[in-house]
Amino acid sequence: xxxxxxxxxxxxxLQGNIEPTTAFVALKPLERGDAQHIAEAIKSALCEDxxxxxTWTDNLTFACFDGAPVNMGHISGVGVRLKEECPHLLVxxxxxxxxxxxxxxxxxxxxxxxxxxDMLQQLYKFYHNSPLNWQGLQNAGEALNIHVxxxxxxxxxxxxxxxxxxVRAVCRDFPALxxxxxxxxxIGDTGT
Numbered sequence: 001x002x003x004x005x006x007x008x009x010x011x012x013x014l015q016g017n018i019e020p021t022t023a024f025v026a027l028k029p030l031e032r033g034d035a036q037h038i039a040e041a042i043k044s045a046l047c048e049d050x051x052x053x054x055t056w057t058d059n060l061t062f063a064c065f066d067g068a069p070v071n072m073g074h075i076s077g078v079g080v081r082l083k084e085e086c087p088h089l090l091v092x093x094x095x096x097x098x099x100x101x102x103x104x105x106x107x108x109x110x111x112x113x114x115x116x117x118d119m120l121q122q123l124y125k126f127y128h129n130s131p132l133n134w135q136g137l138q139n140a141g142e143a144l145n146i147h148v149x150x151x152x153x154x155x156x157x158x159x160x161x162x163x164x165x166x167v168r169a170v171c172r173d174f175p176a177l178x179x180x181x182x183x184x185x186x187i188g189d190t191g192t
Contacts, residue, residue, distance in 0.1 A: 006027050006029050006030060007028045007038050007042065007045075009024075009041070009042055009046075009049070010023065011023055011046075025045045025049050026044075028042075028044060028045055029041075033070065034070060035070050035071070035073065035077050035078045035081055038070065042078070043056065043085075046060065060086050060089060061088065061089065061090065062090045062091075063090070064091075064093070065091070065093065065094060066093065066097040067093045067094070072091070103160060104160075116167075117154060117163070120167065120170065121153075121154055121155065123170065124152060124153050124154065127150055128150060134150060136180050136183070136184070137150075137177065137180045139180075140179040143179070144176055144179060148173045148177075152165050152166050
C-alpha cells in the first residue's frame with residue numbers, strides 16, 4: 001500500500017486586525033492517522049511552518065474539525081490533545097460537515113432518493129467502464145449537437161458536491177443520454 005496519510009493545516013486570522021483571512025499553512029505527512037500524530041502535525045505546522053515557536057498556545061483560540069472521532073473524541077481526540085497545552089482553545093465541529101450529515105439523514109427519509117442515487121451510479125459505471133458505451137454517448141451527443149461529458153461518480157469523501165455534479169451532468173446531457181440508451185433498448189443491446 002503506497003497511500004500516505006497527510007494532514008492539511010489552514011489558519012484563519014484577522015489581517016491587520018480587520019479582515020478575516022484564510023491561509024494554507026502546510027501539508028504534513030503523518031506516521032499514522034491517529035489523534036496523537038494529527039495533533040503533533042498541527043503543532044508542528046504552527047510552531048515551524050508559521051514560525052510561532054512556543055507562542056502558538058497564546059495565539060491559537062479556535063480549532064475546527066470534521067466530526068470524526070479521531071478529531072472530536074472527548075477522551076483523547078485531536079481537540080482534547082491540543083487543549084491540554086492550550087486550555088483556552090475552543091474546539092468545534094465544522095458546520096459544513098455537520099450540515100452535510102443532516103442533509104444525508106434527511107435524504108434517507110425521501111422515498112425516491114436511493115433510486116435516483118442508484119441510477120446515477122449505474123450511469124457512471126455504464127459509461128466509465130465501457131469505451132464502447134462512452135463512444136455511443138458521444139455519437140448521440142454529436143448527432144444532437146451537444147458536447148457531452150462522461151457521467152460523473154455520485155459518491156466520494158465529500159459526497160454532496162459529487163452528487164450535485166452527477167445530477168447536473170445528467171440534466172445537462174439528458175437528450176444525448178436518452179437517445180443513446182433508447183437506441184440500445186431499440187436494438188435489444190444492453191451495452192457492455
